[in-house]
Amino acid sequence: MPDLKVLEISNNLLGTGETGDLSFLQSLLNCSQLITLGLKSNNMGGILPDYLGNLSTTLVELDLGTNQIYGSIPLGLFNLVGLRRINLQGNLLTGHLSPQIGKLAKLEIFSCIGNRLIGSIPDSIGNLSRLSSLWLGENNFNGMIPSSLGQCTNLLDLYLSQNNLTGLVPPQLFLSSSTLIYFYLDSNQLQGELPEEIGQIKNLIQFVIHKNAFSGELPSSLGSCTAIDVIDVGANFFTGSIPDSFKSLTSLSYLNVVHNNLSGQIPNFLSKFPLMTIDLSFNSFQGEVPTKGAFANLSALNISGNNQLCGGVPNLHYFPRCLPKSTSDNRGSKYKVFVExxxxxxxxxxxxxxxxxxxxxxxxxxxxxxxxxxxxxxxLTEPFSKVSYDMLLKATDSFSEANLLSAGHFGSVYKTVLDLESNMVVAIKVIRLVQRGASKSFMAECEALRSLRHRNLLKIVTVCSSTDFQGNDFKALVYEYMTNxxxxxxxxxxxxxxxxxxxxxxxxxxxxxxxxxxxxxxxxxxxxxxxxxxxxxxxxxxxxxxxxxxxxxxxxxxxxxxxxxxxxxxxxxxxxxxxxxxxxxxxxxxxxxxxxxxxxxxxxxxxxxxxxxxxxxxxxxxxxxxxxxxxxxxxxxxxxxxxxxxxxxxxxxxxxxxxxxxxxxxxxxxxxxxxxxxxxx
Known part of the structure; x- marks a missing residue:
């Protein structure tokens, strides 16, 4: 098939997960006009062959995500200089990310999320001037964030979460990469103060750096990022107060500063924001709690662990009344609430x-x-075995109403037989991810049920965290069906x-x-x-x-x-x-x-x-x-x-x-x- 341009066989159940599944790639070496190779969301196993680099240099997109591919990334891959999009996420890849990635001058999207890659992030990534999305999260990368990333002047989406990165955040990242929209560094070992240069990213929408060791005060320059929607700086060592410059962040819908050392009064301007979630818990905030906006919303607010707060909406927060400074505190009042x-x-x-x-x-x-x-x-069965979106779609007859058991706030539940061999009837809870807090609810349920084993707890059979055929996130929980x-x-x-x-x-x-x-x-x-x-x-x-x-x-x-x-x-x-x-x-x-x-x-x-x-x-x-x-x-x-x-x-x-x-x-x-x-x- 020398004239083949597109081979798209994603979202199937192809492969055995063993060596040899990718041997068919050799038959594509003569496809000199091949532009797209899509194998995402199958069960392909084995090692990526080095002859992958002998595919056509016209290849623009290589999508091998969500398979069982292991071993290292072959150096031959970096000979495909026409590549613009590479997706290797959700595999079992190990070893280092070679500096030769810098040869792919046309590369726009690179994702290797959810593998087992080690070593440092190569400086040569700075050569990728067209790069718009860099997703290296959920690996074992270590060392410092290369300052050369600041040379990626078209970078929109940076996802380095859940690695072992250390050191400071280079200010060069914000000086040149002013196009950044999504900035994720959470769950690393980064430290030091955040550079004031962060205010240069005028189009920033999501800023997520929780679970690191950052210190110092929150940069007031962040108030210049007026389009920002999400700020998550929880579980660090930030001190000082919430900057007054944040009053300009009128699009903010999510604010998380939990488990820091912040102090001072809770700014009243936060009550004017369209906040759907605000977590100020476990800090040292003082004074009166605002009473409007998110501070009157039970499902949006968490301010526990701030022992010097008072006031707030009556009957909601259980803080003592704010008394005049001349009035002595009633030291037993809070304890009486607990006893009550x-x-x-x-x-x-x-x-x-x-x-x-x-x-x-x-x-x-x-x-x-x-x-x-x-x-x-x-x-709950053996340890969770993965199922795909396609399997659940077929089992429920495209989530037919005929199989619908119930519909609730966070999703719908369907009855079906998932495994025809065992004839086991299950209940599938499909999470409605467009509902605010649904994804958090899914993660809470997965974490809670992961190790639970008891006769009187509903047994989970498996979970599905994937994408549908339109590329949208899809999450579902599969339980034993309760006949009564x-x-x-x-x-x-x-x-x-x-x-x-x-x-x-x-x-x-x-x-x-x-x-x-x-x-x-x-x-x-x-x-x-x-x-x-x-x-x-x-x-x-x-x-x-x-x-x-x-x-x-x-x-x-x-x-x-x-x-x-x-x-x-x-x-x-x-x-x-x-x-x-x-x-x-x-x-x-x-x-x-x-x-x-x-x-x-x-x-x-x-x-x-x-x-x-x-x-x-x-x-x-x-x-x-x-x-x-x-x-x-x-x-x-x-x-x-x-x-x-x-x-x-x-x-x-x-x-x-x-x-x-x-x-x-x-x-x-x-x-x-x-x-x-x-x-x-």
Whole structure:
């Protein structure tokens, strides 16, 4: 095929992942007019042959991304001087990036993201004057960022994240490369102060340098980058205040300065920006918290770990009121808030256990009466294997509505058979990446589920992080399918078709408690679920409960603040706890679920207005003669027939009571600490 110009076989399942998959490239050596060679997103294995450099010098695009190619980048590749676009990302390549890359004078895009390349970034890259995108992230490059990059005067996109780069950021990078739009240096070992020359990049949109060792003050010249949309400088050692020059950054939608040493007041001008996310947590900010814009948005703001803040929107931030300077501080006020939260959680749990016990007593009493009336004649797999977008597309019949199970805030869930050999039915959660925070939710769920193994947690089968046929990012999670659906559907839909007995409800309560106990106490790093609710509790063939949806999950040691009063409410309306990042927050939500389990009342029901909520509604009927007014009437039609069932319910309630006693003991300890503090103060 000497006249072949384009060979495009991307996004298939070609190859075995073994040596020899690329041997067919030799047959292309006579294709003297070849312009495009696309093999992306297959399963090609083996080493890139050196004769790759003998392909036609007319070759403009070489796309070998997302395969299983290993070994080093052959030097022959750099003989293809006509290349403008090279994509090697998502393979297993090792070795160094040769300085001979500087020979590719026409190169515009070079990507080797997600390989295992080592050594320094060659200075010769500065010869690539046409280069617009340089993506070297997620490798093991070390050494300093070459100052010669400043000679790439057409550079728009620089991605050097997740390497081992050290030293200072060269100011030359900003003097000549004023065209930069995307600047990513996060997750390296870079240090020193940021050069003021950064203000030369007038078109900068995204500036991401978190997880390094940068120090000094944030450069005020960054305020000249008026088009900027994202600033992420978290997890560094920056000091000083947020520069006043930042008031000109009116397009800013994402600001992250978490875990630095910043101080001073939070600038009020930030409340006027269209911020969708602002994370100021774990710094030393002082003074009054603004009350408008993002500072009144629960889902946008995190300012925990700043112990000298006050004010803010009432009932949202739990900071003390800002007092006149002459007024002495109430040293115990913040601690009292924490004690109050714990007290509410434990009181609610005690109430829930009491209701379970009283319902059981009531049903047993009804059973005895019925006997008198009617006589004795009445009676997660192996470690995640990758799947492609194409596989999921085919399995769901192009994500057909016929396979749609549900649709939520962050995505849609489809039912299908992914593996025809095993005939295993799965649920595929396709992430809606256009939704703000969806990608973060996906990463949180992947990180939380990566090492979890428990009978009462929803088992993940695999994940997909790829691109669709239009080149858009695509992310999905594949779970075991739960045949009996969600707990929510059992108690809120089909009242005449579905009924949960008291025994089943108690066993579901125990299953969920065991899942939370595992997450809080048995994981290497405790995990806080943050979004427990009936729709996230799924039931299998045997009606065993499995807790799922970890999109809001947090690792306890990373999320816990020095001051538990500085929190924001997260989760679902009706189930959101005031201390969402603490274990007590999950306990608070669990209590609401227990009450819903026994009453079948949704906490967002229209009947709950003003001071009346589900907890107060349940408190109004804690005596057996009043209980009949609030419990699910379907429970009264389900009698506890067998002695075995009664014993199982007894055991379950005793287990819940043990949990209650443990929490009460913890509450007594907290109260004792509080009294000691008051006496000491």
């Amino acid at each position: 939260i714990v007290t509410i959680s434990i009181a609610s749990l005690v109430l829930s256990v009491s209701i379970l016990s009283l319902v059981y007593f009531l049903l047993c009493s009804r059973r005895k009466q019925n006997k008198l009336s009617y006589g004795s004649g009445m009676s 659906g969600s707990f929510h559907h059992w108690i809120h839909t089909d009242p005449n078709l579905r009924t949960l007995s008291l025994l089943q409800r108690v066993e579901i309560a125990i299953d969920v408690a065991r899942a939370l106990d595992y997450l809080h106490n048995d994981c290497d790093e405790p995990i806080i679920h943050c979004d427990l609710k009936p729709s996230n509790i799924l039931l299998d063939d045997d009606m065993v409960a499995h807790v799922g949806d970890f999109g809001l999950a947090r690792f306890h040691l990373r999320a816990r603040a020095n001051d538990s009063s500085s929190v924001a409410v997260k989760g679902t309306v009706g189930y959101a706890a005031p201390a969402w990042f603490l274990k007590e927050g999950d306990v608070y939500i669990y209590d609401i679920v227990l009450l819903e389990l026994m009453t079948s009342k949704n906490p967002t029901d229209r009947m709950f207005e003003g001071a009346l909520d589900l907890r107060n509604y349940a408190k109004s009927a804690t005596m057996p003669n009043q209980l009949i007014n609030i419990i699910d009437p379907r429970l009264l039609d389900n009698e506890v027939e067998s002695r075995q069932d009664r014993m199982r319910i007894n055991d379950a309630i005793e287990e819940l009571q043990v949990t209650r006693n443990v929490l009460l003991k913890e509450l007594h300890i907290i109260r004792a600490m509080h009294i000691t503090r008051d006496l000491a103060g």
